Amino acid sequence: MDLRDERELEVTRRKLHVLEARYEASRREPDENAHVHELSLRSLKRMINQLKEEIARFELQTLRK
Incomplete structure (x- = not known):
């Protein structure tokens, strides 16, 4: 999945934060x-890694524009 806009980026960052907290709690x-x-x-x-990659790809595309 590729992020299409800033809104999706923000939602993905929130999901990432939740998953990272869940991972640490589970550990x-x-x-x-x-x-x-x-x-x-x-x-x-x-x-977690998948979301980080999606965020990085979006940020890279944004920088190239």
Whole structure:
């Protein structure tokens, strides 16, 4: 997905903030099933990285204009 405007950029930044907070909270929470916990952390990290990439691409496109 590519961000199209400043509004989408702001929404994506908010989502990123929420995901980063959730990731940090999950890292500190003990879990009975370590494997599931690890998979959840990986999934959150993948989503975080994807949003960071989308933000970086949008900012780069904005600078080029």
